[in-house]
Amino acid sequence: MRSIYSYLGLWRIALRRFSSEPVLTFCLLLGWSVVVALASAPPMYTDAANRSLLQHELQTVPNRSAFSFFYHYVKGSSIAGADWQEYLALNQYMETRYSQDLGLPHRSDMHYVKSDLFQVFPLRDGQYELRDKPLLRGYLGFINRLEDYITVVEGGFPAQENAESGNGEVVNVLVSQAFAVEAGLQVGEGYTLFDPSARTANGAILRLEVPVRIAGIWIPRAESSAKWHLPPASFANVFLVSEETYIGEIGERVPHALTDVGWYRVVDGDSVRAEDVDRFLRRVSFVDRQIQSLIGTTYLELSPVSALRRYQRVATAQAILLLLFSIPILGLVLYFIVLIADSTVKRQQIEISILKSRGATTGQVFSIYLLQGATLGIVALAIGPLLGQKVAQFIGGTRYFMTFNAQTPLQIETTTTSMTYTFAAIGGALFATVLPAMGAARLAIVEAKQEISRRQRRSFWERSYLDFLLLGVASYGYYMLRTQGRIAFLQADVPSDPLDNPLLFLAPALFILAVALVAVRLFPLIALVLSLLWARLGGISMLLAFYNLARTGRVYTSLLLLLILTTSLGTFTASMARTLDANLVARIFYEVGADVTLTEGAALRILPPEDGKPVEEGEEEFVWINMPVDEHRQAPGVRAATRIGDFPVSTRVGSRLVNGRLFGIDRSQFPEVAYFRPD
Template sequence: MAILVMIMRKMIKNKWLEFSLLLGLIISVGLVSSMPIYTNAILQRLLVKDLELLQENTLQYPGIFWTSTYITGELKPADAKQAIRDADDYMVHTAQPRFQLPINSYVIERATDKYNLVPADAGKIDGTVKRLADITALSDLEDHVRLIDGKFPAAEPVNGVVEVAVVDQALTNLKMVVGQEYEIDDEAAPQKFRFKIVGVIDRKSYDDVYWYNALSSYNSSLLAAFPWFEKNVNEEQRLMLRSSIWYTTVDYSQMKLDSIPRFIQTYQRTEDFLSSKFPNYSMKAPALQTLNGYYVKEEKLRTMLWSLNVPVMIMLAYYLFMVSNLITERQKTEIAVLRSRGASRLQIILGYAVEGLLLGGIALIAGPMSGLALTRMLGASNGFLEFVQRAALDVRLNREAYQYGMIAVLCSLAMTLLPVLFATRTSIVGHKQQMARQSKSSFWHKYFLDLILIGIALYGLKSFERRMADMQSLGLEASDLQMDPLLFLVPALFILGASFAMLRIYPWMIRGIYGAGRRLWPPSLYSTLLQVGRSTTQYQAIMVFLSVTLATGLFSASAARTINKNAGEKIMYGNGADIAMQIKWEDDAPPPGMDMEESDDADDQDAGATPVIPEPKKKIQYSEPPFLPLTQLPGVEHAAKVFTKPEAQFTVGKEKGTATMMGIDTDDFGNTAWLRDGLLDHYFNDYLNLLASNPQAVLISRTLADQFNVKVGDHLYAGWNGVESTMFNIYGIVDYWPSWNPNPKYADKSASSSGSAAGAKAKKVLAPMLIVGHLSYIQNNMALEPYDVWLKLKPDASSQQLYDALEEKKIPVTKLTDAKQELIKSKNDPFLLAINGVMTLGFIISIVISFCGFLLYWILSLMSRVLQLGILRAMGISFRQLIFMLIGEQLLTSGAAIAIGLLSGSLTSRLFVPMFQLSLQSSSQVPPFQVTFDPRDQLQLYIIVSVMLLMGLFILGTMLSRIKIHQAVKLGED
């Protein structure tokens, strides 16, 4: 208890330092615990969105869990009846509770064999028509259908006749009439039944999840009341039960991440159950494939979050180390005295460990709550330092968040105990010697850890460059190579190593400044240079801290801006313009299937028959729709016709090849298409002007020029199937062109040789090629075929306004791609959400921590130098001169650290931001990945740094003005 009281008194005595340490611990724990919270929240949103997309694409409700069995002769009737009972019980009492989700509907559907039915009164109905129908029953059918005619069937026979209903298609298919009776006339039926058609039904609602099958699937079924069916067919087996279906729909909108393993396990266990009961069964769950893919997405997202947070974690770890070192420095004399009086190192370390555990316990309580708040802030990020009012993320504290928080506390405790461990190795004599020798090399510089960190980072950079070269040469995606999570640790190591390496040179710079004006400096600056030059070790902590935090902030800003901009440019380049759409063209092509019939007739000819020479296919004639109405659509600024033929053949000399052929109107295309500056050797419009000078002129891709060894001034012939080749003159060579991807792709090419099996597949890398010519020349000399329409919208134009106009004017659009909507969709991508949120958080934390660390260090530094400053005042140094000394000291230390941080942050961004291509699958990105710096981010940094320095100087000046000379001198005497 006495030790605890002593620790509490010591913490109260250093309350501001302890509070700073606690602040760092809470932020660290909050940041680490936010990762599982954020990952789960993002995946939760992605889960529901993916299931909604699945429903939209497949028109099937994702919450379907459909199981069925087909009863064959392998099961005895008694065994089949018992198996059906067990399955009914299992589905209701075992399978459904395992989902732990609301059940929207549960349907049991049974059906018999198909039996031959004959009219009871052959005089009224044609008895020669063959009617094969099964008897089917669905549970709770009346609640989900409406009557078109008649009434619902009774649960019991009426005058010995079983009442049934049918769907409208069954009346036509079976040639039946409502109100008439039909008997089973089939030897396979165990008992003859008479059925009466009493009603015709239809769905009550077409969005009712009760229905799995379309009504047309019951066009050969008589729908009996479910109670009658269960009693007479399932229990008494008076007819042969052939199939049973159990159909459950769960509310997928209520699915959480923990629902995924339960859903998969329930599916697997149900499959095991059915396989043990029935020889023939089948199962369907449309959501299963989507759910199985979530483990891969979760692993990738966690790797991404860890990689993004590594620089911030290293910064926080260094902050904790610095604050703990400041506490230890103030207590080194006390530690040395305890050591000299017999206290062991273990006892001293345990005392500080108890202190750390007390603070860690508080951080573990408050940290996850702050992590929850941070996650809500991340969910509102729409870009870097951009926040919008979007649907809130479903965030909640979980066990994993506290587990992460506990790990963060233990790691933080280790960081805070390191200075204590070093301090306990020094006796009171050694401590006094260290105080007198402030210019010795630091631990980092003594063992060259700065150079080691830079070496590791550069090795990681070279590894990345090799992977990128492999992917570009082989046409691979990032998913084809296994991503190494450690590859994203290297930027943080480089920032730390670069900061220490620059500080290795810094003392020489101070000595150079001192020596250059040794006879000219005023006393204040002379004293400042001596103070900084002789105490480099003293200032290294704050200088490294400031440079690392600012470099981390700049790296976060650059990475987020780069990733967002490249994602947007990839969409714009791939689309070519704001809107790309296809309009339906009228043509005289034969209906689909006519060509197939002709080929079938040819195949049916006898081998010995005289072959019939097929007539050449008729060239399809197209009718071009009017183009002018498209240019007059609301919000449209420019429109262009863009003809694209992916498989055009060309001839250069004696060599032949395949390329994408594009036909354009140069003026319209230049006003409409989007292309990033700097991708071509010359300005984009210069190439269009060059192309416009000659109708036969074409631009070709660099890949075509290199592979076929052609140059500007040569000519080539191009065409496609059914079109004669036409000569073109090469006027220019381009590396990129709107909507054209020059990256190589894998293709399977069948190859056979004497040493290999026939049809063996060999992979070959294909380099795409492009030919760009005049649309009018292509149409006049080759063929008039459908082209795409590209639109450039006005800056304030609305996509919905354009869609409404297209529908109002009845323009037959067959395909439309809206780049603006794709950009919005990309911003809602979970990985981009994570990047923007985490990078924004890292930037804000960097600024807050650097400000706190800056003020804390300089206040404590000033407090430790009260005697020195008091003596300077007593010697006649004015207050104004002391202020100039502080300003000079700030510029030589904090100012230099800020400059080092901005320099190392810019260098790190240029070197390592492209590494994010490996996790974003942007290796195939067109246009190429380009590192971006937004001047606004740097301006914000400059403003924040300036405010930080001014506030620091104001606080230090205020404290300096309150120092009394007699108190300082008396303190020195004490």
């Protein structure tokens, strides 16, 4: 209980310190929020951008939802198809457990069954033979909830009670309007569906005739076009009956009634993110195994599985890549936090020493700063992800360098990956905040006063020569870039994207850091040289300034390093972004050739002979007819136009055949139209 009260007291001290240093506290909170925002923005942006591409890719087919699954069973033979018990078990699974096992809410579905192909004859007494020529061919089948998909324009839906005929019970059916017009079918007419090659389950020859009567003619319902997950043309030559009739009567009479069976399922995949893909794909595999266990030859013919794998791979890789590109900026912000925290600790150095002299332990003093960091982390956790969403939206609206266009804003959402990066950033910011307090918490009051009064010691990186080590590493990185050839990505034979190589950005950033550290190390020496030079030129004010910088230059080391890194990295990033944008524009123009390229066909014409005599075959004279280029120049908005010919050619050089391209141009007009770089 006593320890609880002591730590409650530490909370009060930590909160009071915020109010005693409001400006420094605000700067710390700003740094924390920026770190969290910059860390969480890349995964948010990559997830939203790649998800938008995923939706576009999956919805390229009209009336097809993104998360669509089509399970198809087909048996291409007149021998009996799937067992009815297996079918009913699988259909029950699809209706009751499918969405639950897949782990996503159900949106819509479509289910159909078709028989094998029948020959269609007029309805008559007697039997048809194999040599008889049919009127047409068609299938028997049903669509689940048929009334939701079609409109009957003639007749009506089939009655449940079927009439009797000489060949057995007549089945009432529906036919499509296109099929009826093509074959001349009328409502009320009777036909016989005959399969001359039908066999029973054990392979015995079966004489199969199914008398049908046209009960109605249907067309697809306009307002239900989105529900036609399979095109209506797939059922144009199908004699449709109700599901009950097909399972009951047709199932008893037709051994191959389950020849073509399909289940189309659409689920709500809006909640699936890159980190959820593995779990979702495992569920898809589990569902597929369940279906295979019921009917072994049912295959998943349509699914977003391949697109999801690609989406997961690209989104994860791009998030890591963007995070690597943002490491220098994150490092700057963390260094800013260290500077603010160090300034705060130095202001409170005597207070820390007094607390220790009155019985506070090193752990308790350190806990105060740890609690301060935890409080800042809680606030940054509330602010940072929201700010990260704005940053991700801003990135999505950037077309190229300093050009912004948010006509189609991305759907930015907080993901599990972004929260992982957020907590990692909070951990880094917490370490940067408490780092200066680690040494201060160990000093007693006498040691603290001695530390304040003594000349400032060299920094750790100066004592360990970290700047020269980093300079060597940066030089090695530059060497690696040269040996890989990745610097010369503008060459035509190197088609890879320069952004695929983070070393292209990290090596210069590391070189900037190393040179900045070396410059800061040499700053007192440079100030001393300037003071000696200025002593010969005169001017007491500048002389004292240079002399003071030479004596106490290490006081300004941290601020000077921050300024050098900020300006140099900002200049480098802006220069690289503009260079990449200019290169992208140049590559596109070199690929197209000009603002617009129009490919036209040419007509072929046979020239008549000048003397009017007939020309024998093979001696005709041909000429290509092209539209005059002046017609294009007269179009609104066209300032210049020229014609260019592109022909494949090949030539033999020694014993080697070389292929190439031959361009034919108009030398007077080509320079006015073709793209040339400004330099």
